[in-house]
Amino acid sequence: MFQVRIHGRGGQGVVSGAELLSVAAFLEGRYAQAFPSFGSERMGAPVMAFCRIDVREIRLREPVMEPDALIIQDPTLLHQVDLFTGLPREGFILLNSTRSFAELGLAGFVGGFRPERLCTLPATEIALKHVGRPVPNVPLLAAFAAITGQIRQESVVKAIREKFPSAIAERNVAAAAEAYALASKGLETANA
Amino acid sequence: MLKQTEGSHAVAEAIALCRPQVICAYPITPQTHIVEGVGEMVKDGTLANCEFINVESEFAAMSVAIGASAAGARAYTATSSQGLLFMAEAVYNAAGLGLPIVMTIGNRAIGAPINIWNDHSDSMSMRDAGWIQLFAETNQEALDLHIQAFRLAEELSCPVMVCMDGFILTHAYDRVDIPAQADVDAYLPPFQPRQILDTADPVTIGALVGPEAFTEVRYLGHHKQLRALSLIPKLATEFAAKFGRNSGGLLRTYRTEGAETIVVALGSVNGTVQEVVDDLRNEGAAIGSVSICSFRPFPISALREALQSAKRVVVLEKCLAVGLGGIVSDGVRKSLSGIQLKGYTVIAGLGGRAITRVSLRQLFEDAIADELEQVTFLDLNAEVVSHELEREAQARRTGPTAEAILRRMGTVASQIG
Numbered sequence: 001m002f003q004v005r006i007h008g009r010g011g012q013g014v015v016s017g018a019e020l021l022s023v024a025a026f027l028e029g030r031y032a033q034a035f036p037s038f039g040s041e042r043m044g045a046p047v048m049a050f051c052r053i054d055v056r057e058i059r060l061r062e063p064v065m066e067p068d069a070l071i072i073q074d075p076t077l078l079h080q081v082d083l084f085t086g087l088p089r090e091g092f093i094l095l096n097s098t099r100s101f102a103e104l105g106l107a108g109f110v111g112g113f114r115p116e117r118l119c120t121l122p123a124t125e126i127a128l129k130h131v132g133r134p135v136p137n138v139p140l141l142a143a144f145a146a147i148t149g150q151i152r153q154e155s156v157v158k159a160i161r162e163k164f165p166s167a168i169a170e171r172n173v174a175a176a177a178e179a180y181a182l183a184s185k186g187l188e189t190a191n192a
Numbered sequence: 193m194l195k196q197t198e199g200s201h202a203v204a205e206a207i208a209l210c211r212p213q214v215i216c217a218y219p220i221t222p223q224t225h226i227v228e229g230v231g232e233m234v235k236d237g238t239l240a241n242c243e244f245i246n247v248e249s250e251f252a253a254m255s256v257a258i259g260a261s262a263a264g265a266r267a268y269t270a271t272s273s274q275g276l277l278f279m280a281e282a283v284y285n286a287a288g289l290g291l292p293i294v295m296t297i298g299n300r301a302i303g304a305p306i307n308i309w310n311d312h313s314d315s316m317s318m319r320d321a322g323w324i325q326l327f328a329e330t331n332q333e334a335l336d337l338h339i340q341a342f343r344l345a346e347e348l349s350c351p352v353m354v355c356m357d358g359f360i361l362t363h364a365y366d367r368v369d370i371p372a373q374a375d376v377d378a379y380l381p382p383f384q385p386r387q388i389l390d391t392a393d394p395v396t397i398g399a400l401v402g403p404e405a406f407t408e409v410r411y412l413g414h415h416k417q418l419r420a421l422s423l424i425p426k427l428a429t430e431f432a433a434k435f436g437r438n439s440g441g442l443l444r445t446y447r448t449e450g451a452e453t454i455v456v457a458l459g460s461v462n463g464t465v466q467e468v469v470d471d472l473r474n475e476g477a478a479i480g481s482v483s484i485c486s487f488r489p490f491p492i493s494a495l496r497e498a499l500q501s502a503k504r505v506v507v508l509e510k511c512l513a514v515g516l517g518g519i520v521s522d523g524v525r526k527s528l529s530g531i532q533l534k535g536y537t538v539i540a541g542l543g544g545r546a547i548t549r550v551s552l553r554q555l556f557e558d559a560i561a562d563e564l565e566q567v568t569f570l571d572l573n574a575e576v577v578s579h580e581l582e583r584e585a586q587a588r589r590t591g592p593t594a595e596a597i598l599r600r601m602g603t604v605a606s607q608i609g
Contacts (some may be wrong), residue, residue, distance in 0.1 A: 015363075019198070022365045026196035057367075059463030061360055062548045168334040 001054040005064045008073030011043045017137030018049035024155040025053040033058045096123040096136045116190040130175035139179035145184035199331040199361040202368040204229025206335040209376040210526040212268040214260035216253040220275040222358035223298030250275040254282035263289040264388040268345035287322025292345035300358040301543040305594040309544020311356040311510040324352040325488040327458040336439030349386040357460040417489040442491035451480035457508040468552045495527040504534040510541040516565040540570035
C-alpha cells in the first residue's frame, strides 16, 4: 500500500487533488481511497486530504499517519502545521514553492532524505499561467507522477479530463504537462 | 459498472436506480452531497417520474415523505445530526403509521458542543422509533443497502434508515460497482403499498388509538421488526445471487473461529478493526470481530451464536449513553443471556476523533490481558480532563467548559489524526 498525505489551505484544491489521484490509480486498475481530513474546511484554514493506493481492497479508515509521500500545497504551512509527522526517511516530499529546500531553510531537515525523492515546484505559478487560478493541486499531482512513479502521467491526464469540463480540463492538462516535464528534469539532475 | 467516486455520489446513483417517486431534501453536512446528487439527476432527467421537493426544514422533509408514502409514492429523504433530531416527531410517526420510507443518515455527532464530524449519536437517538436501522461498512455496502432497504421497507411496510459514517464514507472516493438498472428492477419491483390514500376507497391513516388497542398496534410494530430478522438475511442472500457480492445481512463475522476475544462494532470502523485483528492473529492472539449491520432489529440470536465460544467481548461504539456507558453494549449484553463471558465497553471516535490502528492494538492487548475497565474512553486525554476538573473545583464561575479546553489546547489545525 502507498499512502499520500496532502497539506494545503482551504480553497487550494487539496481534497480535489486527493480525489484526482485516486481516480488516476483506479484508471490503472488499482484500488484507491481518497478522503478529506476531518477538520474544518474554511478558505485559508489549514486542510489535509489523504489517498491510499493498493493492489487489493483497502479496509483501513484511519487518517494517513505514516505517509509514503507528502504533497505540500502551501509552504507557509511549514511554520504552522507539523507537516512531516510520520514521514519516514525513504519518503517523498513534494513542495509547492519557487524556492529550493535549502532556500526555505530546510537543508538540514531534508539532509537525510534521498535527493531524488525531494521536489520543489512552482505549482502556483504554473497553475496561474495555464489555468488562470492559483490552484496548485494538478501541477503537484503531475510532479508526483514524475517523482514517485506510482501513477502514470497519462492517468493523471485521463483523471483530469474525467473530473473537469473540457475547456478547463485542457488548461489543466497543459499545466500538468509543464509540471511533469519540470519535475522529470529535476529528477534527472538529482540522479546525475 | 466499476467507478471511482464519492460515497455520497454512489448512494445518489443507487437511489436513482431504485426509482423513487418523491424525494424531499433539506441540506445538512455531511449528508448534503447525496440529496444534491439525486437533485441533479432529477433535473437532467436521469431520474424520471420523480418529484424533487426542496422543503423548509427536516421536520418538513419527513412530513412530506409521510404524505407522499401515504399517497402511494416510493419516498426517500436523507439527513444527519441535528436534522434528525429536528424531524424526530415525524420519524416516530412514519414508523407508527407503517410507511415504508427510506432515509439515509450521514452519521454525525449531536451538539452541543457543535460538531460536524462523525459518530453514531444521531441515529442512535432514534433507535427506538420503530425504524429498521442498517449500518454500512463500506461505500459499496452503503450503495447496496439502499437497494435492499426499499425492498425490505416495502415488504414489511416499515421505514428503513441506512446509516453511513459521515465524512469517513460520505466524503471518501472509493471504487464502487454500480449495478445495472435492469438488475435493480428485477430485484426491486414497483411499490405496492399496503395502505394508500384513495378518494375512491377512503381510509384513515393515523387514527387516534386509546388504551384499548395502543399496545396491540405497538406490539405489531415490534413483531414487524422480528420478522425483519429473517427477511434481512433472505434479501441479502437474494442480493448476493443477483449482484454477485455480499452486502447487508444481520451481521458479519471476521476470523471468529476459535477466537477468545471478539470485538463488536458498527459501520466503517470495522475495516480498521479487521486490519488490527489480522496483525494480532499473525502474532498468535485468538481474536476476531463481528460487524453488526442490522442494529434494529437487533440480531440477538445471531450475535449469541457468534459469541458463544469466546471468553470476552469488546464492544467498540461511536456513541455514548451518558450516565450509563454503551448503547450497543446493552444489546450485546442481552445476547449474552445464558453464556458466560466478560464484556467491555469502549467509547471511541466521538465527534470525529480518529480511531487508529495503534490505539486499537493497545486496546485489544489490554482486553486480552483483562486489564480494561468496564467502560473505557479510547484515547481520552486525561490531562485535559483532570485540569478542567481541578479548575472547576477552585471557583464557581469558571465559564463554558468547551471554550476553556480549546484555549488550553491551542490550535487544533496543527495536529494530524
